[in-house]
Amino acid sequence: MAEILQQSQIDELLNRMRSGDVQNAEKSQEEKVKPYDFTSPKKFTKDQLKSLSNLYENYARILSSYFTRILRSVCEVTIAQIEEQRYSEFNNALPDNTLVGMIAFNPESANYDESTLMMELSTSLGFLLIDRLMGGSQSVYSPDRNYTDIEMSLIQVVLENVTRYMQEAWSNFFALKTSLRSIETNGRLLQAYSQQDIVVISTFEIVNENYKGTINICMPAENLEQIINSFSVKYAHSAANKVQDPEKEKVKKEMVLGYLKQSDLEVEAVLECSKMALNDVALLQKNDVIVLNKKIDMDIVVNIEKIPWYTARLGKVDEKKAIKLVDILVK
Structure with missing residues (x-):
């Protein structure tokens, strides 16, 4: 038996047709349909x-x-x-x-x-x-x-x-x-x-x-x-x-x-960080001594790509300055 629409449903349908909502709904349904070529069926799932x-x-x-x-x-x-x-x-x-x-x-x-x-x-x-x-x-x-x-x-x-x-x-x-x-x-x-x-x-x-x-x-x-x-x-x-x-x-x-x-990493040994006035920095000359807040036998920090990674001890190998890794900071 066919469904009989009430007057309110008929009015709502007419209003939607005037505003174009019915056409937009039909277009949206058409967009969901994808063409399929039966002469060339899909080979893969x-x-x-x-x-x-x-x-x-x-x-x-x-x-x-x-x-x-x-x-x-x-x-x-x-x-x-x-x-x-x-x-x-x-x-x-x-x-x-x-x-x-x-x-x-x-x-x-x-x-x-x-x-x-x-x-x-x-x-x-x-x-x-x-x-x-x-x-x-x-x-x-x-x-x-x-x-x-x-x-x-x-x-x-x-x-x-x-x-x-x-x-x-x-x-x-x-x-x-x-x-x-x-x-x-x-x-x-x-x-x-x-x-x-x-x-x-x-x-x-x-x-x-x-x-x-x-x-x-x-x-x-x-x-x-x-x-x-x-x-x-x-x-x-x-x-x-x-x-x-x-x-x-x-x-x-x-x-x-x-x-x-094969990767290149920047490794730097940081002796100490200290602050100086700009005037003092401008007057620095060769053989001037900068006093650091750390003793010579204390550990220093070794940075890997600007990240503190190891502690190390200052030393010398074959008349060259060197450092010996003591402990790892990143665990």
């Missing part, structure tokens, strides 16, 4: 793409450290989205002037086929990296021209390091080797895959104090489909079981320690 996203989260952290070192300022790399689409859609969206690194993706297992990945970077990011590597300022520099041979050599070094870091990220769950095959500067001329092939696009967002852009990694779905199931199982097992292989854990710690050993 949300859980499978989530597994791939978890892998690339570790890769994004590595890239954050690498780009921070190159740009000489804090740079954050995060995953913006991971989606599958036809290669023709991805290729048509590429600008004419862009940087594309062709990366060989070679699994060590004979059960999986070799493949080629595409890493697309904007031209502005390429010139920004070159500018910082050559000692430039913090301003974004993006001239309207092609890269020179010297600039391409610098870009090749950057992409080779990025490719090596990709191998490290994948190797935690899947044994493979990656290498940079070539660098292309015109995205429209690329014919790496068939136009109708399904590819998975992983988009990374790069945020710097003076720059914001993206990096896209394009991988054919056919090759990814071969390994995604085994990869998902390995990831789920590693996430559920916190006890990892001691040998792998040892290698991982040695790798992290190796990166830390």
Whole structure:
């Protein structure tokens, strides 16, 4: 039996139609509907793409450290989205002037086929990296021209390091080797895959104090489909079981320690802090003696990057001034 509206309900409906609320409600419902191409069904579930996203989260952290070192300022790399689409859609969206690194993706297992990945970077990011590597300022520099041979050599070094870091990220769950095959500067001329092939696009967002852009990694779905199931199982097992292989854990710690050993830290031994009048400082001359409020045999403080870290004792080694660490202040 049809529902009969009361007069008050009819009046309210007429008022909403005059104000446009009904049309806005219909539009909001239409926006929730997403088109689905039945001629090209999705190959991956949300859980499978989530597994791939978890892998690339570790890769994004590595890239954050690498780009921070190159740009000489804090740079954050995060995953913006991971989606599958036809290669023709991805290729048509590429600008004419862009940087594309062709990366060989070679699994060590004979059960999986070799493949080629595409890493697309904007031209502005390429010139920004070159500018910082050559000692430039913090301003974004993006001239309207092609890269020179010297600039391409610098870009090749950057992409080779990025490719090596990709191998490290994948190797935690899947044994493979990656290498940079070539660098292309015109995205429209690329014919790496068939136009109708399904590819998975992983988009990374790069945020710097003076720059914001993206990096896209394009991988054919056919090759990814071969390994995604085994990869998902390995990831789920590693996430559920916190006890990892001691040998792998040892290698991982040695790798992290190796990166830390290359870091530069400022170490300073502070004899004593004292206050003097500006007039006295202006009259200081060679061989003048400044009296400190500490005896020669008392401990001093050693700062690491301006943070008090150790206590130490003054001394001499081979006719050179030295300090001997006594105790640690940060525990």
